[in-house]
Amino acid sequence: MAGEGQMLRAAREEKKWSFMDTEDTTKIRVRYIQALEEEDYGILPGATYVKGYLRTYAKQLGLNPDEIIELYNDSIAPEAGPVLESPNMLVKARPLWVRPMIIGSMAVLAIVLAIAISVNQSGKKVADSPYSPPALPSAPKAEAVTPETSPTKTDDNTPGPNSPVVSNPENVVAATQDGLTAQLVFTQLCWIEVRVDGQPPFQGTFTAGTTKEVKGTSKIELLTVGNAGGLSVTLNGKALPSLGKSGAVVRNVVLTSDTLKSP
Template identity: 25%
Template sequence: METLGVWLRQTREAQERTLEEVEEAIRIRPRFLAALEAGNFASLPGGEVQARGFLRLYARHLGLSPDQVLARYDVEIRGALSSPPTETAPSSPARSTTTPPPVSSPRSPSPFPPQPPPRRITLTTVVLSSFAVLVLAAAIVAAIYFIRNGNGGETTVATSAPAAVGVAPTTLGVTAPLTAEADLPPVAPTFPVNPQGGVTLALESTEHVWVRVTTDGVKAFEGMLAPWQAASWSGQEAVVVETGNGAGVLVAVNNQPQGTMCGRAEVCTRAWGPNGEIIIQ
């Protein structure tokens, strides 16, 4: 069976495409494409994360299955790392030292399954979320109102009670609600709301990293970001971001920094809407 690099090169040559034409389509430099076709994955500056991202883009461009290409990559990498150096016995055939380890079928599942497509956030969901926030705010205002009314009644009883009752004024605890009311912080929004409505999300990469951005259920971008490359997208309902290396992407929503997407070499998906971050099940 030919190696992964030979498979990619033969497929490209069968389609009569040059490395420069492929670069124009998927924005990967010819020297990186040549490294993929030569099986020289260690020469890529981004390591395994970048190699997997480049292979996924290259496979889709050539019409190959990204899962099969990544499965072949995992087999070749595991074989290169697990096979220890051995000395060839004099009586052994010369070709025994070059026999590759057993290669599983290209259809074997990848240890990193592709992320499921992001769940479309409908306008109904956004409206229900906004209604829930309004109900919660109304409940807080009602609670403060009842606390104030309760304080007035308790204070009147304490001042009119005769001394014969034998209850010290300090035991009534009438000052506790007043202190709680005085210390109650004002309700402030925890998410910057865009005055024009919707949500604006900006990404800045600190290294080579693959990302996919979906706005209002429509794919807006998919590809590699170079180190310190910045881009932004806007949506009315939600902006969803997927990446294969969360530590290499800085996020800002409505000009408010949110930090990195997730951990290093960690595949993750996050989404933001007009009212803040949306939890994706």
């Protein structure tokens, strides 16, 4: 251990904060707080989030964030670069004279065939072929277009039985689409944890420019959004308001059919 976890734990115990008190103050989940103090960074979403959590935790404890980040950087082992392996098979190169020789042989063969065909055609007269091409199909006749009758109205301006029914396109889409479909568009690096219809949640880190489609029957829950300003949500074709600012952590955003009815 490089020491940053021990410094964080010592500062927390000096303030006599429990893990729940620390979560309420820093807005960092308890299991991530324990991981930071034990320097077990494997369960966190990535290095970007590790540094962000360390900086936030250090500020709340009254420590120097830059010192904590420097200790963390010292604890990271440099990643080994990719090893390039040379192919075992050797490709044999053809001599430079092979291709011109092949092209020349093909040209000579084409000339011989052309001469043979011309001599054969000059000595024989091609017989008239009994084949006659079929007649071309005639163009289809244009059908007369009957103008549609205008909608009838009664004396009190009430639309008659032939009047068209006008409906709102957004209402039609929302009414005819079964279940819930959430389109998640990531404009910035963002870590997210999602649960659908009460099933076990899934999580992941998404880079800017990526999208993810989540489908459910009755409920889609955004349990944690690590960067609220980097995520745009569209539910059944309806764009939802922004979840928050860049860098803000948002929890327990519930999407149901009632969400579509809200303005």
